[in-house]
Amino acid sequence: MIFLGTSIGNLTNEEQKRLLGMIARTLKKGDEFMLGVDLQKDPEVIVKAYKGFSDWNLNYLENMNQKLGANFIRENFTHYPVYDPLTGCIYLYLMSKVD
CATH class of the missing domain: 3.30.1070 (Cell Cycle; Chain A)
Incomplete structure (x- = not known):
């Protein structure tokens, strides 16, 4: 489990894309990922x-x-x-x- 909290909101759009891309590449078949964001x-x-x-x-x-x-x-x-x-x-x- 990882808690990104407000950390992801302090990244630029490019940094967010890179982080989420790294997470996506790490996930294996059957893994689940949930990300909650606020407006x-x-x-x-x-x-x-x-x-x-x-x-x-x-x-x-x-x-x-x-x-x-x-x-x-x-x-x-x-x-x-x-x-x-x-x-x-x-x-x-x-x-x-x-x-």
């Missing part, structure tokens, strides 16, 4: 939905502190989602609140 929505709806990823995004700072010896202070950052309706990509930024 592009109003940018405000997308951004609102991804604001809920704040903790998930900020956890990267804590992981870098623990695993790489960094010294980020989580409270000094804010989660900032940006949606590009032309590409359908969502970008999740961490913005510093301090210099």
Whole structure:
């Protein structure tokens, strides 16, 4: 089982075709493949939905502190989602609140 999730939506059309082509060439007789996709929505709806990823995004700072010896202070950052309706990509930024 493979879960492509939003990953396939962050690829260009050519990259998507190449990926799906590789998957098709890998499948054998009797294999099954299912791909669920969603339609592009109003940018405000997308951004609102991804604001809920704040903790998930900020956890990267804590992981870098623990695993790489960094010294980020989580409270000094804010989660900032940006949606590009032309590409359908969502970008999740961490913005510093301090210099």
